[in-house]
Amino acid sequence: MSLLTPTLHTARLLLRLFTEADTDDIFALQSNPHVLRYWDAPPWQERAQAERFIKRCKEMAQEGSGVRIAIERSSDGEFIGWCGFFKWTPEFRSAGIGYCLNDKAWGQGFATEAAGAVLQWAFDTLDLNRVQSEADTRNRASARVLEKLGFVLEGTLREDCIVNGEVSDSWVYGLLRRDWKPIVSRRVKPN
Numbered sequence: 001m002s003l004l005t006p007t008l009h010t011a012r013l014l015l016r017l018f019t020e021a022d023t024d025d026i027f028a029l030q031s032n033p034h035v036l037r038y039w040d041a042p043p044w045q046e047r048a049q050a051e052r053f054i055k056r057c058k059e060m061a062q063e064g065s066g067v068r069i070a071i072e073r074s075s076d077g078e079f080i081g082w083c084g085f086f087k088w089t090p091e092f093r094s095a096g097i098g099y100c101l102n103d104k105a106w107g108q109g110f111a112t113e114a115a116g117a118v119l120q121w122a123f124d125t126l127d128l129n130r131v132q133s134e135a136d137t138r139n140r141a142s143a144r145v146l147e148k149l150g151f152v153l154e155g156t157l158r159e160d161c162i163v164n165g166e167v168s169d170s171w172v173y174g175l176l177r178r179d180w181k182p183i184v185s186r187r188v189k190p191n
Contacts, residue, residue, distance in 0.1 A: 004061070008069070012073060012075070017057075018058075026070075035102065035103050036100075065086065069084070071083060081105060081110070094129060095131055099145075146173045146175075153172075153173055157169060
């Protein structure tokens with residue numbers, strides 16, 4: 001079953017399908033060592049990785065396993081990152097969510113706004129009961145985003161990742177449908 005990638009509008013953002021025109025922007029984001037310092041994979045080295053990422057976005061939607069959505073700032077159309085909804089399992093009514101934003105967009109509430117819009121769409125459209133996310137234990141900013149969205153810290157995966165020889169732990173967060181409380185700033189206006 002395919003999963004239609006939504007176009008979502010928030011107060012400050014446009015969340016939309018990735019296109020080939022995003023290749024350079026996604027490569028710049030995912031090859032930035034500062035942005036990816038807490039990521040579970042090393043920064044990209046080749047532009048072809050961005051091309052494969054965009055191709056995989058389309059495949060995920062076709063398979064029905066999830067969606068990845070480009071995040072643009074509405075005021076100027078600038079690409080600032082992406083939000084992913086993945087591992088959708090209809091029989092368990094569960095999925096995961098993740099996001100990655102350009103460091104120039106950090107600290108402005110864009111991750112919370114984008115992820116909140118995707119969560120609202122997912123709860124409204126897919127009859128979800130549970131959404132899960134993980135954050136490197138050193139990444140307090142990402143943990144705060146999840147907590148603002150209503151996620152609850154459920155545990156720690158010890159030595160979960162080893163990237164370039166560096167071992168790190170991950171926090172596991174969960175959000176249940178009954179705990180999801182959309183607020184006005186999170187309201188989604190789908191196209």
